[in-house]
Each structure stands twice: as C-alpha cells, then as structure tokens.
Amino acid sequence: MMPSPLRTELAPALRLLLVLTLLTGLVYPLAVTGLAQVLFPRQANGSLIVHGDTILGSRLIGQPFRDPRYFWSRPSATANAPDNGLASGGSNLGPTNPALRAAAARRIAALRAADPGNTAPVPVDLVTASASGLDPDISPAGAAYQAARVARARGLPLGRVQALIAASTRSRQLGVLGEPRVNVLELNLRLDGRWHTSP
Amino acid sequence: MTANDTLQLVLYLAVLLALVKPLGAYMSLAFAEQPNALTRFGAPIERALYRLAGVHVDEEMDWRRYTVALLAFNLAGLVLLYLLQRAQGVLPLDPAHLPGVRADTAFNTAVSFASNTNWQSYAGETTMSYLTDLLGLTVQNFLSAATGIAVLLAVIRGFRRRNAATIGNVWADLTRATLYVLLPLSLLLALALTSQGVIQNLHANLRIPLLQAPATVSAAATQVLPMGPVASQEAIKQLGTNGGGFFNANSAHPFENPTPLSNFLEMLAILLIPAALCWTFGEMVGDRRQGWALLAAMLVIFVPLAVGCIAAEQAGNPALHGLGIDQHASALQAGGNMEGKETRFGIVNSALWATATTAASNGSVNAMHDSFTPLGGLVPLVLMQLGEVIFGGVGSGLYGMLAFAVVAVFIAGLMVGRTPEYLGKKIEAYEMKMASLVVLIPCALVIVGTAVAVLLPAGRAGLGNPGAHGFSEILYAFSSTANNNGSAFAGLSVNTPFYNFTLGAVMYLARYLLIVGMLAIAGALAAKKHVPESAGTLPTHTPLFVVLLVSTVLVVGALTFLPALALGPIAESLSSVVH
Numbered sequence: 001m002m003p004s005p006l007r008t009e010l011a012p013a014l015r016l017l018l019v020l021t022l023l024t025g026l027v028y029p030l031a032v033t034g035l036a037q038v039l040f041p042r043q044a045n046g047s048l049i050v051h052g053d054t055i056l057g058s059r060l061i062g063q064p065f066r067d068p069r070y071f072w073s074r075p076s077a078t079a080n081a082p083d084n085g086l087a088s089g090g091s092n093l094g095p096t097n098p099a100l101r102a103a104a105a106r107r108i109a110a111l112r113a114a115d116p117g118n119t120a121p122v123p124v125d126l127v128t129a130s131a132s133g134l135d136p137d138i139s140p141a142g143a144a145y146q147a148a149r150v151a152r153a154r155g156l157p158l159g160r161v162q163a164l165i166a167a168s169t170r171s172r173q174l175g176v177l178g179e180p181r182v183n184v185l186e187l188n189l190r191l192d193g194r195w196h197t198s199p
Numbered sequence: 200m201t202a203n204d205t206l207q208l209v210l211y212l213a214v215l216l217a218l219v220k221p222l223g224a225y226m227s228l229a230f231a232e233q234p235n236a237l238t239r240f241g242a243p244i245e246r247a248l249y250r251l252a253g254v255h256v257d258e259e260m261d262w263r264r265y266t267v268a269l270l271a272f273n274l275a276g277l278v279l280l281y282l283l284q285r286a287q288g289v290l291p292l293d294p295a296h297l298p299g300v301r302a303d304t305a306f307n308t309a310v311s312f313a314s315n316t317n318w319q320s321y322a323g324e325t326t327m328s329y330l331t332d333l334l335g336l337t338v339q340n341f342l343s344a345a346t347g348i349a350v351l352l353a354v355i356r357g358f359r360r361r362n363a364a365t366i367g368n369v370w371a372d373l374t375r376a377t378l379y380v381l382l383p384l385s386l387l388l389a390l391a392l393t394s395q396g397v398i399q400n401l402h403a404n405l406r407i408p409l410l411q412a413p414a415t416v417s418a419a420a421t422q423v424l425p426m427g428p429v430a431s432q433e434a435i436k437q438l439g440t441n442g443g444g445f446f447n448a449n450s451a452h453p454f455e456n457p458t459p460l461s462n463f464l465e466m467l468a469i470l471l472i473p474a475a476l477c478w479t480f481g482e483m484v485g486d487r488r489q490g491w492a493l494l495a496a497m498l499v500i501f502v503p504l505a506v507g508c509i510a511a512e513q514a515g516n517p518a519l520h521g522l523g524i525d526q527h528a529s530a531l532q533a534g535g536n537m538e539g540k541e542t543r544f545g546i547v548n549s550a551l552w553a554t555a556t557t558a559a560s561n562g563s564v565n566a567m568h569d570s571f572t573p574l575g576g577l578v579p580l581v582l583m584q585l586g587e588v589i590f591g592g593v594g595s596g597l598y599g600m601l602a603f604a605v606v607a608v609f610i611a612g613l614m615v616g617r618t619p620e621y622l623g624k625k626i627e628a629y630e631m632k633m634a635s636l637v638v639l640i641p642c643a644l645v646i647v648g649t650a651v652a653v654l655l656p657a658g659r660a661g662l663g664n665p666g667a668h669g670f671s672e673i674l675y676a677f678s679s680t681a682n683n684n685g686s687a688f689a690g691l692s693v694n695t696p697f698y699n700f701t702l703g704a705v706m707y708l709a710r711y712l713l714i715v716g717m718l719a720i721a722g723a724l725a726a727k728k729h730v731p732e733s734a735g736t737l738p739t740h741t742p743l744f745v746v747l748l749v750s751t752v753l754v755v756g757a758l759t760f761l762p763a764l765a766l767g768p769i770a771e772s773l774s775s776v777v778h
Contacts, residue, residue: 013274014275016370017275020338024435026333035390037399040390043397044398061453088322089322090538091539092567093569095576096667097668100519130539131541139532178548
C-alpha cells in the first residue's frame, strides 16, 4: 500500500497534470501550428522548392551529389544512404579515431579523382561529415574549390559558374551571425536552369 | 579565435545580460505573494485552471507535504508519458505508423523527460508519434521546468519567512511558472523560429525525388523529408533547459535550427531563464546584490570555458594534418575542427552552444560533442560535472548554486570561527548536511555509475570509439544523466536494456533526491528566526564571496573528477600531441 500522504496528494496531482497537459500539449502546440500556418506557411511546411506540381527538394535539407557536373555537398554519415532524411546525425567519430583520418583520406581521393590536376588544399568542410548529415550548405571555399571542375564538366565559362555561386551564397546573417555559406541544392538547380519559381 | 569569433561571443553575452533584469523583474511579479498588475490580469485564467483541476491553492503546505505533492505530480507525469509511448501504435496522430515504444526505451525516456534531463536513447524521427510528441514530450518539457521553478520558489520562501511552518502551495507554483513564464515565452520563440524555417505542421513525411539520380539502381533515388510539430517543442526545449530533440540530430537538424539567427535565439533561450532567475532571486530575498553576486560567480566560470572551447575547436584537428586539408579560418571558411559541425554555425556557434548547453542543464546540441577535439570536448564534460550550477537548469541551477553557497558560508564560518549565516538565516548542522548531500549525490552517481559500466561487458558493448575516447563516452553518459543535462558523446550505443535502466535510475535519483534535500533545507530555513546582520556577518554580495563560491564549486569538482578526466580527455589530448 502506498503511504497515505502520497495517496492524498495523488488525486489533485493527477487532475492538475491533466489540465496542464491539455494546456501545454494541445492548446499551445495547436495555437502555434495555426499561427505558423497563417503567418509563415512556406517555412512551417519545410521551405520546399516547388516547380509547378513537382517538389524539387527543401532549401534546408541537403541532397547527395556525386556527378562531377554538380557541386558536391558536405559528406553525410547518415545510416543506409547519405543525406537520409529519416536518420539524421553525425559520424560521432572521435578526433583521434583512425577511422576519421581514413574517411577524410577517402573523400580527398574521390574529389581529386573527379578533378585531376587540382592540387589545392581541400577545404575542411568538404572532407568532414556534418552534424546533421543533412547540411544544405558548403563554405564559399568549398564551392570555389569545385568551381573549375563543374565549369569544365559542363562546358561553361568559369566566370558564369562563379556568378551562380555568388547568387547562391548567403553572408553572415545581420552582418555578424553564423558563417558565410553556399546552398548546394540551390546552386545545382541554378546550374540546371531550374531555379525559377522559388523563394 | 578569430575576430568574428570574439564578436559573436561578446554579442551573445551582451544580449543575454541585457535581458536579465527585464525578465527577472517580470518573473518577480509573476511569483510575488502580493497581488499586482500581472497576477490580477492572469487571475481569471489561473482561477479557471484551479477550478478545472479541483486543487486548492489557498492552503499553505509544510515542506513534507510540498515534497510529497511535487513527487506525486512528477510521478504521475512520468507514468502518463510511459503509457503514451507504449500505446502510441493504437492511438491517433501517427501518420508514419510508428509502433509502441519498447519497454526499456519508454522507461528511460519517461524518466528522462520528467526529470528535465532529456537524455535520448532513441532517434526521434523513427520512434515517437506526433501524439507522443505533443501530449507527452512537449508537456514534460513544460512541467519539468515548472517543477524546477517551484522548488526554487520554495527555497526562496525559506529565506524570506521567519518562524514559519510552511513554504507555499505547490499547485500554485507549478501553474504560475507554466502560465506566466514558460507558455508566453515559448509562444513568442516558437513563432520567431518558424519565421526562420523551423517546421510546424501535422503532415505525414514527404517523399521526394533526388535531383541527381543515383548511378546504381540499388541506391535510393528518393529522399524522405520528415515533418511534424517541431517549433512548438523546440521553443520550450530551449527555454525550459530540456534539450530533447524532435529529431535525432537535435538542434543540428536544419528543420530544428535552420539559420544563424534561429541559432542565436535558441542559444539565448538556453541561458535566458536561469540567468534571469538570479535577478528574481535577489529581488525576492530583498537584496538584488545577492542575485548579481550569484550571476557573477556563474559568469566567472562560464566565460573562460567558452573561450577555451572555441579556441580548441578553431585550432582544428591535428590528426588530419598531412592529408592536404585546409583547416585555417579565412573569409571563405570557418576552418577548424568541422567534423560533426554544420556549415552555417561554423566553429564559434558550435563551441559556444556546447558551452551554454552544458553550463545550463539543457543538453541540446547543434554539433556532435563526440567529434570535438579532446580539450574542446573536455569543456562540456567539466561543466556538467560541476553539478549544473553554472546557470544550470531552470530553477534547479539556482537552487543547486544555493546549496554551494550554503557550503561556502559554512566553510567561511569555520575559517573565522563564527556561526555561519546566509541571507539572515543561521546555517546549522541540518542545512549543512542536506546541502552536502545535494552537492555530493550527483558526484557519487557519476563515479560509481561509470565504474560499474566500465567493469561490465554490457557497459563496454556499445563503445563507438577506441581507447581513451571510449572511456570518455561512458564518463560523459553518466556525467550527463547524473546532472540532468542530457547531451551525449553519441557514439556510445545506449538504446540497450543495460543503459536504459542504469541511466534511467541515475536520472531519477539525481533529480528527486536533490529536490527532497533542497525542500528539506527550505522547510528548515523557514522555521528559523531572522538573524540581524552584525559585524561578524560575512557579506555575501561582495567580490570576496564570489571568489569563495567559485572556489567551492571548482574544488569540489576538481577533487572528485580530475582522476577520471585524466583517464579520458586529458589522456587523449596528450596522446594526440605525441603522435
């Protein structure tokens, strides 16, 4: 049997729990949902890039690219497939784990194989797995490193590719916050001439 | 550290400190015993909630009744969350058709969210239905934070009241903390986050074709975009120092934290209420300087550790030298140790977040701590081991710091040979015993828990990294759960019966034994008479006291954990220098 003071308090505890559950678990999130859907419908539904009836992707969720004609995203450590939207997460490899160095070496080899002759040091974000495994961005350095390869593979002048990089680049928010970054899906859609309709 | 690293750190601290007084003053109105403009405005809603729940808020409770009622409330929440998870497969709002959660995982998660730890042994996107997210996890995000505030209010009354038998009414404290503080702030933050791209819907997950079709047939040609009511949970997750992610990648996930501005707001929310409560405390005990002194002690430890973490991560990973990688910061890249970090946050926002989330007992992450450099990863580990009192959890950080303050004045009293006093109350053997327990219980849980896990095959089974780093993973898991933080060196596989039960038990004991100890102190203090200040009283608002308090926190932490730290991150750091 429960001690009797606990029994006395359990009934009001349970009733208050139910009332506050309705308030914070139902009224509050549904109010946020309603307001968000009215005020910021595009953002609340996933910042989707839509062309006609087709969803081309989300501006916020990275996609994997391995074709030399496209800019490649950050390496992704998600399970089963890179940029797996149902398995977000990082590699969790420790800094001294030999597997981390081996993975970086493999990625450098792949980048060099797609772009023989490019002997520049590889920007660190192109050879390290992101935290989410869904990072939509690469650094401007990572884009610059790949620009010549993409231009060559597509038969485009380098200046044209650089202009598209610039158009897909966001600088620090409000001038100070975060880091400059290039949205990879947006950049690749621009290369394909399919970036018309979207935000 | 780069110039921009410094600028972002300074901006963060400036905005945080600028908000301490306005929010602190607002909360002192919300929790005032005398009616005021704010509580008169909210009175009709309050009364309606009390009537609906059938609770009587006019009767004062002694500390034992307050404790039993609070534990009953938490236990009921824990059981409800457990049942929701187990039954979600047959309940509505489950568009992904997720089955009921396994018993050991559901137990761990229920304890974790009820105790404000929000340790997660599961991956959110493939485990929890929307109904569980809303009625279970979101609710406990609120109520565990409200519980922390309630305990703090009881302790404050202990200092305020004289010769009193009671310490307040727990139902009123829980309701007011939720209604006046947590709900309105969460609503504002949730909408601000949505404007940046945090999703908020009840749609089923969306399957879309990939832009580049894969070269092989076996590879996936599509991507699933997860959906859900994220922003409403994200807001209280940060404001309530909870930290449990909607998704597995937590606040590194672009749908939880899409832009540098959303990151700034979330990081601000992590420390906002714990920092402002210092001001509220000063106001409510009748001497604002007392609150500023506690806040100063927190900052004295926080700022150097933040700088250390940023510097360590910005320096990059020596293990990658010689491969032809550019780890230098420049106008075109953040550089540094980018493994497990997001491009939009770079180094400074990842390291600063790691410091803030472990200073507060939040535990959400926007970068993977397991991949931090040895010394960068040492910072979050140490901040948790200091007992989650450097800001700490909502309410719990400050009451934990008050336990350290009691110990500090006691030590000072011994040094000068007088009876120690704090805020007009004599500190005697009983309070000192309880404060010592509050300080030492988490330490014991970390050390004993880590030792047991390292000794047992089941504890070593899930290591994600070899060598000293593997030991750090286990030490981190117990430091995190025994201090109700919830962040992880996530390489360790913890969704096993062994870890779900041991870490679940550790979280429960750490949270509720400390609450009982603090409420016992509150009851004892309330019963005492007021001691007027005399020439022999040690003033507790001076820089001298701040130094004494900081030293007490650091000495307890260092004496307890230096040997264990030497076996983990320190050994790893030294070995990476040697190679």
